[in-house]
Structure formats: structure tokens, C-alpha cells
Amino acid sequence: MIIDILKEIRSHRSFSSKKISIEDLRKMVESTRYASATRNAQKIRYVLINNEELCKKIFPLVKFAGAISWNPSVEEAPKAYILMCSENPLNNFTENHLYFDMGIASHNIFLVANELGFSGCIVGAYNKIEVDKLVNLPEGYKSHILLALGEPTDTVTVTECKDGVTTYWRDDKNHHFVPKLSLKEISLLEK
Missing domain, CATH: 3.40.109.10 (NADH Oxidase)
Incomplete structure (x- = not known):
């Protein structure tokens, strides 16, 4: 898919x-x-x-x-x-x-x-x-x-965003973490 x-x-x-x-x-x-x-x-x-x-x-x-x-x-x-x-x-x-x-x-x-x-x-x-x-x-x-x-x-992992903080970070093992807002947080309105 x-x-x-x-x-x-x-x-x-x-x-x-x-x-x-x-x-x-x-x-x-x-x-x-x-x-x-x-x-x-x-x-x-x-x-x-x-x-x-x-x-x-x-x-x-x-x-x-x-x-x-x-x-x-x-x-x-x-x-x-x-x-x-x-x-x-x-x-x-x-x-x-x-x-x-x-x-x-x-x-x-x-x-x-x-x-x-x-x-x-x-x-x-x-x-x-x-x-x-x-x-x-x-x-x-x-x-x-x-x-x-x-x-x-490098390894890139999507993580859940906590408290609206979207800043990505990287550890010393060449692993990059990318926080993403939830569907609920990005959906402004549903009518």
C-alpha cells in the first residue's frame, strides 16, 4: 500500500x-x-x-x-x-x-x-x-x-510527538528520531 x-x-x-x-x-x-x-x-x-x-x-x-x-x-x-x-x-x-x-x-x-x-x-x-x-x-x-x-x-525512526515538541534528535549510534504529530493534532476540523 x-x-x-x-x-x-x-x-x-x-x-x-x-x-x-x-x-x-x-x-x-x-x-x-x-x-x-x-x-x-x-x-x-x-x-x-x-x-x-x-x-x-x-x-x-x-x-x-x-x-x-x-x-x-x-x-x-x-x-x-x-x-x-x-x-x-x-x-x-x-x-x-x-x-x-x-x-x-x-x-x-x-x-x-x-x-x-x-x-x-x-x-x-x-x-x-x-x-x-x-x-x-x-x-x-x-x-x-x-x-x-x-x-x-543511518536509521531513521518516526516517534510520537510529546507535548507538541517536533524537534528531531540523533543518538551516538547513527539513529535519527523524528517526532510526528498525531492525526488528531493535525486535523483542524471535520465537518
Whole structure:
């Protein structure tokens, strides 16, 4: 059932040494062609990155867990990235719409990644100026979101939220805990 697959799709931040091929990255991005998009404008553009040297240069420019002061070690670093970009400036389109569309597209990417044995993390906290330079992003474009990808080595467990606290945490055994609000807490009204 689809709900079981959705429960598997977690944000992973520690990865094995297994490489991700450009072909697998293409399959992930291919899935975005079938995603809903505001006004069907299809404003997102992608940079597919699996070059080992480039991945090593991007890694120190990324903050992987905004709610905690943890980052993966160099040995646990992602083996690929997908950079989500748009024209700059956006024409007749808002950044809110763009981020909405990137959320849908990211989810499609992670569904395909999961099917291929990979996972990853949506990252907004990275040095956008430096990463854009490293990938030689064409003039007239800017990046917004970086998807860090690899074969996960960490364990991610969904837990019940206590007292409305949704902050995730990580133990010293590479186990990440993600508290989720109950259905009752997220359902505002039923009429």
C-alpha cells in the first residue's frame, strides 16, 4: 500500500560508499516531469552531480540538520546531489509557487530514489553562491534547494510527538528520531 512506502521515505543524512550513476539520477529527475506544477509552468531546472571530486567540494558547504548541531563525517558524505534551480529573475511566477513545486518534485525524486535503493535529504542550508560557482551554473539561473543522495547507513525512526515538541534528535549510534504529530493534532476540523 502507498502509505507503507510513504512511511519508508525518511530524510537520511549518512551514506555508504556506494556510487549513484548518472543514469539513476536521470531516472529520479525524469519522475519530476510527471509532478504537478503551478499553472503547469514547469519552472524548475536540475543539475545532476555525481562527480566524486565535485561532491567532495560541495560537502563542506552544506549544513545537513538545521535543528541539531550534527553533520555527517566525510566518510558518510553524499555520493550525489541534485541541485534545484530556476531562472533568475523568475518571470510571471512567484518564489512561493516555485518552492511549492520543488516540494512536489523532491518527493517524486525520493520515491524513485527509494525504489533504486537510495535516499537522501532536502537541504536549503548550503552556500548557494559557492555551489552555483562550483557547478558553473549558467548566467540567468540560481539554485534554491540541494538534494543530497546516497545509500543510507543511518536509521531513521518516526516517534510520537510529546507535548507538541517536533524537534528531531540523533543518538551516538547513527539513529535519527523524528517526532510526528498525531492525526488528531493535525486535523483542524471535520465537518
